[in-house]
Amino acid sequence: MADDKAAMMKRTTLSCEDLQRLLPHRYPFMMLDRLTDIVPRERALGIKNVSINEPFFQGHFPRKPIMPGVLILEALAQSAGALVMHSLGYYDEDRIVYFMSVEKLRFRNPVYPGDVLLLQVEKVFQRGAVWRFKGDAIIDNEDTSKRKIATEAVYTAIISDD
Numbered sequence: 557m558a559d560d561k562a563a564m565m566k567r568t569t570l571s572c573e574d575l576q577r578l579l580p581h582r583y584p585f586m587m588l589d590r591l592t593d594i595v596p597r598e599r600a601l602g603i604k605n606v607s608i609n610e611p612f613f614q615g616h617f618p619r620k621p622i623m624p625g626v627l628i629l630e631a632l633a634q635s636a637g638a639l640v641m642h643s644l645g646y647y648d649e650d651r652i653v654y655f656m657s658v659e660k661l662r663f664r665n666p667v668y669p670g671d672v673l674l675l676q677v678e679k680v681f682q683r684g685a686v687w688r689f690k691g692d693a694i695i696d697n698e699d700t701s702k703r704k705i706a707t708e709a710v711y712t713a714i715i716s717d718d
Contacts, residue, residue: 564647568594570638577648578641579634584611587631588638588675596643597682602635602675606667613669623667628707629658632691635675637713640687644715653713656686661709665695672696673706685715 564574570591579586593601606623613621637653667673674694681688693707 599678600639604673608669636689
């Protein structure tokens, strides 16, 4: 088991199945499909494929569906939480990352069905179980010069044992 954890912690990309070993979230509240470009304890890139089949699109808004901003923020938080849990080797453990605060939150552009969100998270501060991150949710576009920031924020969370 220790060898499995050590091997996992060296990986720079985590699949959906790996993320389910780190985070307690499940459908319909898992807002993360993959975590890539992992630099433990520092930064990572989360990926969220936004599908018209998401349950929130039924009511937000039926004629012009957009992803709720609070769920974009949740996707950023899950990306940071997965990075922390992975960095600390907390696979298959009963630990939860709780939001403590959100600062400098800005919603810049709407996210539509079919978009891919690139969730850039970078550690700003860490002391004990408290971590602060800066996150940018970027609407992916094959033409990188046309990528747009959907949401940006600085947020703080704590790892709990309960």
